[in-house]
Each structure stands twice: as structure tokens, then as C-alpha cells.
Amino acid sequence: MSTHILFDFDGTLVDSLDAAFTAFRQIGPEFGCAPLSRERLERLRGMHALEVVHALGVPMYRLPQLATRMRRAMRADLMETAPIEGIGEVLETLLQRGHRLGILSSNARASVREYVRRHRLPGLDAVIGGTGLFGKAGALRRQARSQGIAPRRLVYVGDELRDLEAARDARVRFAAVAWGYTPLKSLATGGPDFQCRHPRDLLSIDVERP
Incomplete structure (x- = not known):
């Protein structure tokens, strides 16, 4: 029996950190946020998203508006950013093994689909977007x-x-990756089912275990 594998988009399939950093430096001051330095960004990376929002001083009621503005500001840079090195080959192998693949992201579905098409990522036709943070x-x-x-x-x-917590709440298994926004050591404290230091490690996880 095949396993369904859903991928987050930002940080998991594409290294979007630079695009997000550039966008926040443009948009953040409009929401009363102090200029964000690279040094402060590195300190924030180990925090939960809610802690980051608090540290940046963004009122919760304005968070949806900020997220929408950020996505719009990031779009052009994101489309020109290459996928994570090696992820395409991993997706192809997972497909050959009979697994069903897809994307679940807070990004707009149309933007994610356009990225997948432009960069020819195999097997990711099913895209669930716009989930909110x-x-x-x-x-x-x-x-x-x-x-x-x-x-x-x-x-x-x-x-x-927040990805790990969502998986826990939904009682699905979670694979934490080391190449994204949050350091793997921080993700490990939440007890993920799998830890992947390189995209090829996704081929070694026990995806058939019930």
C-alpha cells in the first residue's frame, strides 16, 4: 500500500529565507516593526512562529494582513529561486516507489502550482494552499x-x-528537515517521527510503517 507524503513549501522544497528576509525589511516597518538584521534573524530561527510574531511586535489581529503582504512581496524572488538541491531526484524516486505526493502550504495555491510547473518538480500536482499560518x-x-x-x-x-505541531494535532507522522527555517536541533525537541539532514534521507524513512 502506498503512503501519502505531503511537503511544506517554503524552506522544505525551496530555500525561501532570503526572499522572506528581503520582503520583511520592506514590509515590516509598515507594521511598526524595527529593521531586521541578519544577526537577529538567526536568533529568531529557533523560536516558534508565535514567539517570532511576539518578538517582532506584530499585533495578532494584523498578522493575516502582514502574511498576505509578505507573500506578494516575496513572489518574484521566490519564482527565481531554485529548489533545494537534490529534491527533484528524491521526488522522482518516491514516485517510482509508488508513493503519492503533494504539497500543503500556507502560500497561495496558484503561486505554489506556478513554482512547481516552472521548476518541473515531479509528482506534485496535488497542491493544498492558503491554509493560513x-x-x-x-x-x-x-x-x-x-x-x-x-x-x-x-x-x-x-x-x-508549527508544521510539527500541526502533524501532531492531526495525528499524522512528521519528517523534520535540517535545511529549512528552523534548526533541526530545535525541531528534534518536539519528537518528530523522522529527522532528515539531506533530501536523500527522505528515501530512508520507514514510510510503510503503519
Whole structure:
């Protein structure tokens, strides 16, 4: 029986950190945020998204607006950013092994689909987008129900603590990656099912374990 593997987008399939940093330096001051330096960014990377929002001084009621503005500002740079090195070959191998692949992201579905098409990432035709920063758990549960599979036969691959928490809430398995926004040592404290230091490690996880 095949396993469904869903990938986060930012930081997991594409290294979007520079695009996000540039966009925030443009947009952040409009929301009352102090200029963000590279040094401060590195300190924030080990924090949960809610802690980051608090540290930056963004009121929660303005967070959806900030996220929308950020996505728009990032789009052009993001489209020109290459996928994570080696991820295309890993996706191809997972497809050959019979696994069903897709993307679940807080980014707009149309933008993610355009990126996948432009960079020819194989097997990622199913894109669930626009989940919001903290709406992934519900989306994971809905995906399991719509596909008629047990949640434990679904693996979510991501790079943030909020991704891990969403997987836990939805009772799906989680693969933490080392090449994204949050350092792997921070993700490891949440007890992910799998830890991947390189994209090829995704080929070694026990995706068939019920």
C-alpha cells in the first residue's frame, strides 16, 4: 500500500529565507516593526512562529494582513529561486516507489502550482494552499478523510515547529528537515517521527510503517 507524503513549501522544497528576509525589511516597518538584521534573524530561527510574531511586535489581529503582504512581496524572488538541491531526484524516486505526493502550504495555491510547473518538480500536482499560518492541522485531517486513508499513513515533511505541531494535532507522522527555517536541533525537541539532514534521507524513512 502506498503512503501519502505531503511537503511544506517554503524552506522544505525551496530555500525561501532570503526572499522572506528581503520582503520583511520592506514590509515590516509598515507594521511598526524595527529593521531586521541578519544577526537577529538567526536568533529568531529557533523560536516558534508565535514567539517570532511576539518578538517582532506584530499585533495578532494584523498578522493575516502582514502574511498576505509578505507573500506578494516575496513572489518574484521566490519564482527565481531554485529548489533545494537534490529534491527533484528524491521526488522522482518516491514516485517510482509508488508513493503519492503533494504539497500543503500556507502560500497561495496558484503561486505554489506556478513554482512547481516552472521548476518541473515531479509528482506534485496535488497542491493544498492558503491554509493560513496556523491552519495546517485541519487541512491535514481533511486530506486524510478525502483520500480515505488512516492518518498514520500520511507523512508531512516540514521545517518549522508549527508544521510539527500541526502533524501532531492531526495525528499524522512528521519528517523534520535540517535545511529549512528552523534548526533541526530545535525541531528534534518536539519528537518528530523522522529527522532528515539531506533530501536523500527522505528515501530512508520507514514510510510503510503503519
